[in-house]
Amino acid sequence: MKIGFIGLGRMGNPMVVNLLAAGSKMVIHDLVREEASNLELQGAKWVDSVKEVAELCDVVITCLPGQQQVDELVLGANGLFNNLAAGSIYIDMTTTSAAAIRHLGQEAAKRGVRILEAPLEGRIVNAREASLVIHAGGDDELVGEMEATLQPLGEVRNEGALGCGNNSLAAA
16 A cells, blocks of 8 residues: 655654654655655655645545645645545544534545544654554544554544544544
């Protein structure tokens, strides 16, 4: 399984390091190519567009600053949902709102894309040490399917239906 990762900033970069160390085959993209240089040296494949990530990967993870960036990257004309194959998996690790992730869930369903929210509890040091808490929300079967993929990043907690991951994080 090839995993795409978009958003290689302060949290995303060490997360990809941990996924690579666990043996994941990674395809990466960011607005700033320099953010990826250490990851390429460790075996990640850089691509120049979101479209390429979507076309090459079975699973795509985003870790972005906020909902506006997620919406642009996922729902835009050249975004993930217009380029992911039916049956692909999209995991959003951005902390947003339950309403926002449910809206993405509705859009994903129209395209046959499976979606999981996985907002993070922790700081940069936790990302480096693979000790993040991942508040997974979505279909129970999908959470179970993706648990082993996400475990190299920290503890995966199944919070329930889509939207519950962000709600549980807000309550923490």
